[in-house]
Amino acid sequence: MRRYFAFLWDCARLSFVGDWRYHAWMTVLTALALTGLYAWCQQLVHGLVTTGMTDQVSWGLYIANFTYLVGLAAAAAMLVIPVYIYRNLHLHDVVIFGELLAVAVIIMCLLFVTVDLGRPDRALHLFRRFNFPISMLTWDVIALNGYLLLNLHICGYLLYCAYRGRTPTKVFYVPFVFVAIVWAVSIHTVTAFLYVGLGGRPFWNSAIIAPRFLASAFAAGPAFIILTLQVVRHYTSHRVSDDALLTLRRIVQVAMLINMFLLGCEVFTEFYTDSAHVASARYLYFGLAGRTALVPWIWTAVAFNLLATLLLVVPSSRGLRVLNSACVLAIVGIWIEKGMGLIVPAFVPTPLGEIVEYYPTGREVLVCLGIWAFGLLLYTIFVRISVPVLAGELTYQRSCGGLPVPSERETRPQPTGGDVS
């Protein structure tokens, strides 16, 4: 037990140590997170009027971000599968970064749901009367928290073993890894069902939403990790092979293609049928009765996604620069499409045919930025801690046993960049 506390203490201490760039980055993130907290406190005082939501469009940016992030969180599993099932060793050393990302992102998801509540002070009511299994929201509560615990356990266990200089015992984590893979699929499926199960919202009430969710998550998640890994290998001593990045690229590539195909299916069904149900889709892509708030967004998303897909299928995307642009395009494109593009149109027009548009307010945006900053802050800390721990530079022996500590600078490789192929 004492050793465990020593571990936690070392982790906490380590998160404050770094060069000036690290400190500057952390200060900026902290400042943003606190600004978000400030905006949320204002929201607590005045109520959700501080947001752009109305009775007509009763979910907005918060739930949009939540939806997107659930997809991102499940990305961890996408990395785990090849490692454990296909024994793809390229990815082995990056899995932990994926799972740490999942932890940070699930925490962001929970925060986004919390800020969306009208009465966060009553959140404990969930423990006192839980409408399970009837309400899909209760499934989501279980799925997300379960996923958080699973990933916390896996990462925590592996890191702690490295800290103690022990080889991890397989029974303590491999079964959990497999559960986490299935669980990752369940978190988006359940989140998709949250929307799909509502008969009064034809825009959501379509079976394709859940598969599309999966496809876009499998694209956005690994794309995010490709970028993260490059940051990791640029700034730390952790080595990430180009092969690992290229394996991830293949995942993004296939997922993106499937995503675009499913998008095509959806668009065809909506517009070729051209029934009354098409109103929301029409609003999204072309505007309805002169209201076009989402139109520029969705076309940006479509353009980004198409361009990303194109970049990913051409061979030159084996070069890091092209790959990176494709990843950024895919991340942004999917964020728009799976966020605002999925949530808001379902409310326009309302079930009674009224058209009220949604514009997020500044305070709402600040809260969102704050949560994103907080999530990045967490993730930065996680990576900051895990790199030296995994490299065996920070162990119980060294920290408490008086062994000399090697300098990180000596072991850090020169930043690699440019073309890999």
Place this chain on the structure above:
Amino acid sequence: MNAGERSDAGSSPTGANTSGPRLTRRGFLRKGAAVAAGASAAAAALSPLKDLAPEDVPSLAQFLQKHYKEMTPPEKEAVLNRITREVKDRYGVAATVTDPLPLTGVEFVYALNISRCIGCRKCVHACVAENNQSRAPEMQYIRVLQMEKGSIDLERSAHHYDPPLVPDEASYYLPVQCHQCAKPPCVKVCPVEATWQEPDGITVIDYDWCIGCRYCEAACPYWARRFNFTAPQVPADKLNPDLGYLSNRPRPKGVMEKCTYCLHRTRRGRMPACVEVCPTGSRKFGNVLDPDSEVAYILRHKRVFILKQDVGTLPRFFYYFDERGSRYHEPIAPVLPEEGA
């Protein structure tokens, strides 16, 4: 592991980056300054909370209050007394707060005659007055749609029509409120069971239990639910003092509300406010289990339909039209949408 070794190793944890921040005076001051800056930034971030209205901070009793269905009679009594006190403090009005229970052998249904309705919106404002709905921002449970003749397409309806006189000859009117569905999706989705269907068919909300997730609002196919995006405002002289726990008692901010068929009236044998006020007699209400009731007669003999039958929620709200299709009312001036009751 002695202390000396510990602090040695601790001073450069990974041997990383910073060149061993030993506890020098300057280092100490710098750290102190950083901690102070962090603390004051956090305090500044939390500063808006000082404006939190006292009634927004739940008291211990409120925090521990049980779900409506779990309250024992004495506990319920205590809660009703607390609400009476709060209304007294806040509005200076001596109100009676009660919790009338559903009657056995009663299932309420509503029937609305669209050949008679002239779209005057009197029901809307009678409802606002009866149920203490917020006047600022304005909240209304009933939405009257002006429909194109020959079309039942809600997307072509006018919500904010405002002619000098109603009815408009080219239109008919379709008032919509909570349909008290027999298979209510709003109840299904609520994660904390803050909303449920009573034995007499009325779907109610425990305003002290709702967490404000608005999932039910997304689930309702009739757009019948309303959320308190901010603290509702009702002028003290407009407050209806006949209050029901599950219906028209003042609501806090951040919770859902909707039409309850005026259960504090109807469970005591009175008609809903919207039925009473309707100048054309378009609105009929009663116990469908009583074969002699007017609604039972209408369901048996009139041309009845329900809105959006395809969503399959089995509403207890029926529309019907007269065989003759005529209107019996002279044109009158409508109440404007913004005018309070």
